[in-house]
Amino acid sequence: MTRYYFYFYLICMLINTIFFVPRILLAQRFDGAIMALIAAVGIGTALAVTFTKSIGRFPGKGLPEIFAGFMPLPIRTPILIFMGIMWIISGSIIIIAFSFITNRYLSPETSPQLLLICFCGICSWASTRKASSIISVTEIIILVNLPIVAFIMYKSFSQKLFDWDSVKIMTDYVFVKPSWSLLAAATYPFSGYINFAIYNRYFKELKVTHLWLVPVIGAFVLFTSIVVPIGLLGTSAVGDYLYTWISAADTLRMQYGFIERVVFLFLFIYIGFSLLFVTICWNIGIQLICGCLPDRLTKKKRSRIVTYWCIAGVNAAVTFWTGVLSNDKGMINFVKIWLNLRLGSEIALVALMAVLAWLHVSRRRNREHA
Amino acid sequence: MLKLSNRVLRLAAVLLAGCMLLSGCGFRDIDKRFFVIEIGIDKGDQKAYKISLKLAIPSPKMEPGDSRWQIITAEGDSIAETVRRMKSMVDKEFDFGHAKVIVLGKTFAEKGLAHSLDWMSRRRDIQAVSFMAIGVPDALTVLRVKPPSERLPGNALILSFTREGTESPYIVTTYWFDYYRRMRAEGKDPFLPVITAERDTFDIDKVAVFAKGNKKLELESTDTDVFNQLVRHLQRFVIRGELKGNPFIVNVDSMKLKYRILTPAGGDPSVEMNIKIMGEVEESSISLFDQDWRSLERSLAENQRQRYTEVLKKLQEAKVDPVGFGLRYRATRHRPKTEWEEWQRLYPQVQFHVRVTVELKGTGIVK
Numbered sequence: 217m218t219r220y221y222f223y224f225y226l227i228c229m230l231i232n233t234i235f236f237v238p239r240i241l242l243a244q245r246f247d248g249a250i251m252a253l254i255a256a257v258g259i260g261t262a263l264a265v266t267f268t269k270s271i272g273r274f275p276g277k278g279l280p281e282i283f284a285g286f287m288p289l290p291i292r293t294p295i296l297i298f299m300g301i302m303w304i305i306s307g308s309i310i311i312i313a314f315s316f317i318t319n320r321y322l323s324p325e326t327s328p329q330l331l332l333i334c335f336c337g338i339c340s341w342a343s344t345r346k347a348s349s350i351i352s353v354t355e356i357i358i359l360v361n362l363p364i365v366a367f368i369m370y371k372s373f374s375q376k377l378f379d380w381d382s383v384k385i386m387t388d389y390v391f392v393k394p395s396w397s398l399l400a401a402a403t404y405p406f407s408g409y410i411n412f413a414i415y416n417r418y419f420k421e422l423k424v425t426h427l428w429l430v431p432v433i434g435a436f437v438l439f440t441s442i443v444v445p446i447g448l449l450g451t452s453a454v455g456d457y458l459y460t461w462i463s464a465a466d467t468l469r470m471q472y473g474f475i476e477r478v479v480f481l482f483l484f485i486y487i488g489f490s491l492l493f494v495t496i497c498w499n500i501g502i503q504l505i506c507g508c509l510p511d512r513l514t515k516k517k518r519s520r521i522v523t524y525w526c527i528a529g530v531n532a533a534v535t536f537w538t539g540v541l542s543n544d545k546g547m548i549n550f551v552k553i554w555l556n557l558r559l560g561s562e563i564a565l566v567a568l569m570a571v572l573a574w575l576h577v578s579r580r581r582n583r584e585h586a
Numbered sequence: 587m588l589k590l591s592n593r594v595l596r597l598a599a600v601l602l603a604g605c606m607l608l609s610g611c612g613f614r615d616i617d618k619r620f621f622v623i624e625i626g627i628d629k630g631d632q633k634a635y636k637i638s639l640k641l642a643i644p645s646p647k648m649e650p651g652d653s654r655w656q657i658i659t660a661e662g663d664s665i666a667e668t669v670r671r672m673k674s675m676v677d678k679e680f681d682f683g684h685a686k687v688i689v690l691g692k693t694f695a696e697k698g699l700a701h702s703l704d705w706m707s708r709r710r711d712i713q714a715v716s717f718m719a720i721g722v723p724d725a726l727t728v729l730r731v732k733p734p735s736e737r738l739p740g741n742a743l744i745l746s747f748t749r750e751g752t753e754s755p756y757i758v759t760t761y762w763f764d765y766y767r768r769m770r771a772e773g774k775d776p777f778l779p780v781i782t783a784e785r786d787t788f789d790i791d792k793v794a795v796f797a798k799g800n801k802k803l804e805l806e807s808t809d810t811d812v813f814n815q816l817v818r819h820l821q822r823f824v825i826r827g828e829l830k831g832n833p834f835i836v837n838v839d840s841m842k843l844k845y846r847i848l849t850p851a852g853g854d855p856s857v858e859m860n861i862k863i864m865g866e867v868e869e870s871s872i873s874l875f876d877q878d879w880r881s882l883e884r885s886l887a888e889n890q891r892q893r894y895t896e897v898l899k900k901l902q903e904a905k906v907d908p909v910g911f912g913l914r915y916r917a918t919r920h921r922p923k924t925e926w927e928e929w930q931r932l933y934p935q936v937q938f939h940v941r942v943t944v945e946l947k948g949t950g951i952v953k
Binding site: 246320321324325341377379380381382383384385387388389448449450451452453456463466467468469471476477479 | 596614707710711713714715748750761763764766767768769770771772774910913914916917918919920921922925
């Protein structure tokens, strides 16, 4: 049980410390990014713990069922649909960014449209699978890839040209008030716990031990994601790079390795991570939206598969068109807006869950008294 | 039965889709590609750039002296345009993914390096771990050198720089990413090794130091090994000592270097550098085993101290800072707005206090 919790936590952590978060933070490294990181460890942990404890009060229930017990249909439908869309967007952002990166680094002569179609197709297919299979696949991918992630981290810290002076310069800029967007970016990696809004259904009892690992792993991974690019690419030059972590991985060399450039190893593991992350996000998005559809569309196996595919098809189509029409600059601006909105709605959701958990407990107590 | 075949079909579809990801080389086969292994950039006779590309010709044989390659050259106003121009001179597509060595011509490297290499930082296929160097008399001549022992095209230079082959204390190595990061940094200046082309071989024994994209100083080979120790903390070199007028040479196998920057309120700013060296005697004109090792060590240390101080002063006079004192100053002071200007004012006045301690491990296998 505990291990599944941390799988989801880790996948979100690793994905987001690579794609947009370091880039947003490093762009504003002199304007409060470090403070945002420190604050994010606190905020992220608080949100994670509150949410985990609250949803633990509803064993075996997902968000739609919990809401159904407290709210009338017209209120819970817009909330669920909004959250479903947020989840789907978080997956779509990654898949678009990932198709850009694949197109640039791995397969420059393939057309970007074709790549995006393939990725969207694979992820739509995977996200309409049973949630239990997705949970198992998460375990497999994490276990296969984690040693390689550890190896790359080891490689980067043991790089002879790692410049700690560049990192130390950043200590001058610790006490700067971070902006909301910086906080939003820095807290995003912590939000892997939120997947239990749906996956709570598949566990009889959500009891997570070792919750103290959340801030510890979080702080370590977040700081690594900032410190390594600064140390390898330099305090000033790190701001020049668009794919910060890929460029940082490119500075590593495996002298006697099968392939010399570590960057390809890095890209290879991130194929797995990205596709998995998108699958999870889309799967949850689909399930949330299904949660507010009438029963006849979702109860029977046959009709459920059709509904799933319809939603997956629509979001794959929208993602594809967004991907084709957008570019690097448009994407990062959109991601910033989306992240700001996400932090707000995430705090709101966690607060709502805490209230519902409290109501639930007091209701049960009243019933026992009566 | 129907269900199974359906599942198999779906699996096949996914696998097929996955195969598209495997086409690492895009849709062009390996035999329709030219692998560029060395890039030479010179100042053109008429235009701004003269680019030379060394293209590997794959061959099934791998024998010394059998490396086969061809060089093509073109001039243009920008690197990008010139490379496009060169595409019409060959029958295959260039692949820069294996370009390990980038040689800049001597005259090209003198000035304006800050922006002229922008092409390389933008291209995704230029490796961050490719080696940079200056070519004397020019890049094309260096590219043309064909060492008789070379087994693979371009391998001689690569082996020299990676230290997988030779381990000369005079060869300075600069990776492209390190060059770029130093060029952009305030307080750590870039440097490039200088390759002198000879008839059948190279001589890499000098280093050029840059600041703000312009060459400021070129160290002679006598100073280059000291530079390598100070800047790159290179182990394995030899040091020289003297006992009553009799010189002896010690082979060093480990060196540790630490420094602090002191700025006392009243006195002069200074760099306090501590260097610890361990080694074994490799050559001597007299028997040393029964001598007082303490005085041997002292003589070695004093000699090294002079050499270090001399090179540090040379760098200071040329107003370059490849060691990264400026960066260290910025890292240890906490005045983000002013510290860089402070350091630029301080650096010309800094005193270098180098303390060297040498530990003798032995005298070889004889007394």
